Amino acid sequence: xxxxxxxxxxxxxxxxxxxxxxxxxxxxxxxxxxxxxxxxxxxxxxxxxxxxxxxxxxxxxxxxxxxxxxxxxxxxxxxxxxxxxxxxxxxxxxxxxxxxxxxxxxxxxxxxxxxxxxxxxxxxxxxxxxxxxxxxxxxxxxxxxxxxxxxxxxxxxxxxxxxxxxxxxxxxxxxxxxxxxxxxxxxxxxxxxxxxxxxxxxxxxxxxxxxxxxxxxxxxxxxxxxxxxxxxxxxxxxxxxxxxxxxxxxxxxxxxxxxxxxxxxxxxxxxxxxxxxxxxxxxxxx
Numbered sequence: 001x002x003x004x005x006x007x008x009x010x011x012x013x014x015x016x017x018x019x020x021x022x023x024x025x026x027x028x029x030x031x032x033x034x035x036x037x038x039x040x041x042x043x044x045x046x047x048x049x050x051x052x053x054x055x056x057x058x059x060x061x062x063x064x065x066x067x068x069x070x071x072x073x074x075x076x077x078x079x080x081x082x083x084x085x086x087x088x089x090x091x092x093x094x095x096x097x098x099x100x101x102x103x104x105x106x107x108x109x110x111x112x113x114x115x116x117x118x119x120x121x122x123x124x125x126x127x128x129x130x131x132x133x134x135x136x137x138x139x140x141x142x143x144x145x146x147x148x149x150x151x152x153x154x155x156x157x158x159x160x161x162x163x164x165x166x167x168x169x170x171x172x173x174x175x176x177x178x179x180x181x182x183x184x185x186x187x188x189x190x191x192x193x194x195x196x197x198x199x200x201x202x203x204x205x206x207x208x209x210x211x212x213x214x215x216x217x218x219x220x221x222x223x224x225x226x227x228x229x230x231x232x233x234x235x236x237x238x239x240x241x242x243x244x245x246x247x248x249x250x251x252x253x254x255x256x257x258x259x260x261x262x263x264x265x266x267x268x269x270x271x272x273x274x275x276x277x278x279x280x281x282x283x284x285x286x
Contacts, residue, residue, distance in 0.1 A: 117169060
């Protein structure tokens with residue numbers, strides 16, 4: 001897949017209503033606000049990426065959107081409705097969450113972990129149907145982890161765990177995917193393949209994706225929109241990558257000296273784009 005296709009994999013949804021939106025959202029712990037006034041809107045098939053320095057509150061925003069933290073102020077809307085109006089069972093079918101914390105999976109095989117994504121659909125007895133098992137198998141093939149099916153989840157690498165958790169999220173057949181630093185434990189090849197797959201999922205299944213990333217060059221290639229969260233816990237700017245990734249804005253966001261960003265970053269995005277082309281050609285030839 002070409003680098004420009006990764007960055008602009010629109011579903012062509014046109015005037016479709018946003019899948020998820022926040023309004024004047026204050027996120028934090030207890031009554032302590034970590035990020036104030038966050039506003040974002042994501043349409044079907046779009047990828048929104050949160051960037052900013054360590055400790056700025058990107059994970060806190062994601063957890064609040066996911067409902068794992070209560071909002072201090074403001075509202076999270078899903079399909080135009082306040083998320084608090086939904087039953088938890090309905091939310092489980094609408095959103096999949098993939099956070100950085102190690103997921104407890106004691107004595108579970110990788111296939112069993114992936115199968116957890118089907119439980120919102122199994123009823124109270126949690127029994128997988130033949131159709132559920134088919135979806136699990138096909139999803140593991142899609143993410144290239146079929147060979148891990150019987151492996152103990154606790155005995156595989158961090159990078160393999162990331163792919164297992166992505167497969168679990170895909171199995172939920174969500175409208176929304178929330179991911180916190182999903183490429184952190186992957187080498188460069190698997191980072192690119194992971195993002196390539198995520199872009200395809202967003203485009204072809206109309207999933208709205210919100211994720212945090214540290215790798216600016218990959219965020220530049222992947223995002224439809226970028227939300228910059230400053231060290232002070234404010235949204236510095238939100239917009240398309242070409243508006244956000246400027247020397248001035250990124251240097252201010254990360255506290256870099258003038259010219260330092262250009263020195264380190266300018267050639268890197270181009271080289272990543274070439275690598276992405278190569279990965280895409282290999283993927284297409286499979």
